[in-house]
Amino acid sequence: MPPITVSLALVIFAAGVVAGGLGVALGLGGGIFLVPFLTLGLGFSFKSAAAISLTTVIATSSAVASARAGKHLMNLRLGMLLEVATAAGSLLGGITAQIVAESVLQRSFGVVAITVAAVMFARLNRRNVIICSIDNPSPEVGRLGGRFFEAESDCYVAYRVKRLPLALGASFVAGNLSSLLGIGGGIIKVPVLNAWCGVPMRAAAATSALMIGVTATGGAIIYFGHGDLQPVAAAPAVLGVQLGSWVGMSVAQRAPVKWLKVLMAVLLIVVAGLMFARSGS
Amino acid sequence: MTESTERDLGRLEVVIGRLLRAGVLASSLCLACGLILTVAGISRTMAQMALSAGLLVLLATPVARVIVSVAEYLRERDWMFVSLTLGVLLALAGSAVAAFW
Numbered sequence: 001m002p003p004i005t006v007s008l009a010l011v012i013f014a015a016g017v018v019a020g021g022l023g024v025a026l027g028l029g030g031g032i033f034l035v036p037f038l039t040l041g042l043g044f045s046f047k048s049a050a051a052i053s054l055t056t057v058i059a060t061s062s063a064v065a066s067a068r069a070g071k072h073l074m075n076l077r078l079g080m081l082l083e084v085a086t087a088a089g090s091l092l093g094g095i096t097a098q099i100v101a102e103s104v105l106q107r108s109f110g111v112v113a114i115t116v117a118a119v120m121f122a123r124l125n126r127r128n129v130i131i132c133s134i135d136n137p138s139p140e141v142g143r144l145g146g147r148f149f150e151a152e153s154d155c156y157v158a159y160r161v162k163r164l165p166l167a168l169g170a171s172f173v174a175g176n177l178s179s180l181l182g183i184g185g186g187i188i189k190v191p192v193l194n195a196w197c198g199v200p201m202r203a204a205a206a207t208s209a210l211m212i213g214v215t216a217t218g219g220a221i222i223y224f225g226h227g228d229l230q231p232v233a234a235a236p237a238v239l240g241v242q243l244g245s246w247v248g249m250s251v252a253q254r255a256p257v258k259w260l261k262v263l264m265a266v267l268l269i270v271v272a273g274l275m276f277a278r279s280g281s
Numbered sequence: 282m283t284e285s286t287e288r289d290l291g292r293l294e295v296v297i298g299r300l301l302r303a304g305v306l307a308s309s310l311c312l313a314c315g316l317i318l319t320v321a322g323i324s325r326t327m328a329q330m331a332l333s334a335g336l337l338v339l340l341a342t343p344v345a346r347v348i349v350s351v352a353e354y355l356r357e358r359d360w361m362f363v364s365l366t367l368g369v370l371l372a373l374a375g376s377a378v379a380a381f382w
Contacts, residue, residue, distance in 0.1 A: 081365055
């Protein structure tokens with residue numbers, strides 16, 4: 001663990017800004033970058049890096065979700081349902097770590113990430129939304145579907161949730177990886193919800209942003225209780241997130257959905273590359 | 282989705298939004314004070330207390346969000362979501378037990 005100097009605190013603050021900015025646009029906590037950055041770049045142990053990362057994920061979640069509230073982008077019912085799977089996955093994360101070798105986990109994560117990225121690229125122009133017209137002001141969306149105002153189409157749009165078991169499975173895996181890798185799990189949930197489960201990109205991101213707070217809390221409590229969470233290192237990250245989400249807000253709202261999908265797919269490929277590199281070393 | 286549940290969900294969304302904002306602001310304030318005290322080297326104990334309080338508030342915020350959701354689904358008598366939300370709360374309690382036992 002490196003001693004926390006003012007300059008190191010500033011670097012951690014900057015990392016928080018990036019995490020917060022991505023969180024607003026894509027529903028990620030940024031942990032997937034923060035953990036390698038803190039361990040490989042700054043020399044933190046994996047445990048303290050994961051602990052700091054999880055607090056950042058919680059801060060991103062609270063900051064982004066509070067800014068998103070009232071726009072009906074967050075799907076509270078779907079989020080709560082998926083959180084059950086995430087929580088179960090998170091609790092079982094420790095068991096998975098004991099059964100499966102870390103390099104196997106990293107390689108399978110890489111394969112999944114590349115597959116999802118390919119699907120995202122293939123579906124760049126496919127939309128999940130049903131445009132609400134005067135003839136059909138509130139289309140039937142089922143118990144879990146949603147409806148929100150989309151500035152891009154300048155009208156209300158609705159969506160139905162499809163393939164719920166797949167969404168639950170992806171959430172379980174996301175929760176599992178959360179406690180293993182110190183991430184929120186948005187990098188798995190958001191693409192799966194968007195590509196296969198009928199949830200529009202912005203709604204998937206907002207719902208994930210809300211969910212990752214609870215996912216990360218489960219892991220962070222454990223690190224906190226075991227004394228692995230260093231307050232002086234976590235504080236600048238949390239403050240950075242506030243700035244990042246505030247800056248990202250105006251950019252994300254104006255960015256076309258297609259850009260968000262491209263950004264997500266590119267991030268997935270980068271992360272897959274990182275995972276393959278680590279599994280080899 | 283019926284119109285009344287849509288309205289209820291809108292209400293819950295606003296309540297959750299306020300709760301999360303309050304939590305994240307309170308926690309940031311404590312953490313900022315703690316950092317300033319640490320850098321200025323004024324009072325070690327005060328700095329540690331402010332930082333710990335900030336982290337505790339941060340961790341408690343998502344838990345509070347889940348508790349508020351339980352209350353709202355209870356009010357709506359939506360038993361399925363009451364049990365789902367309680368399940369999530371139970372998992373969080375499990376983590377807390379694992380952490381401090």
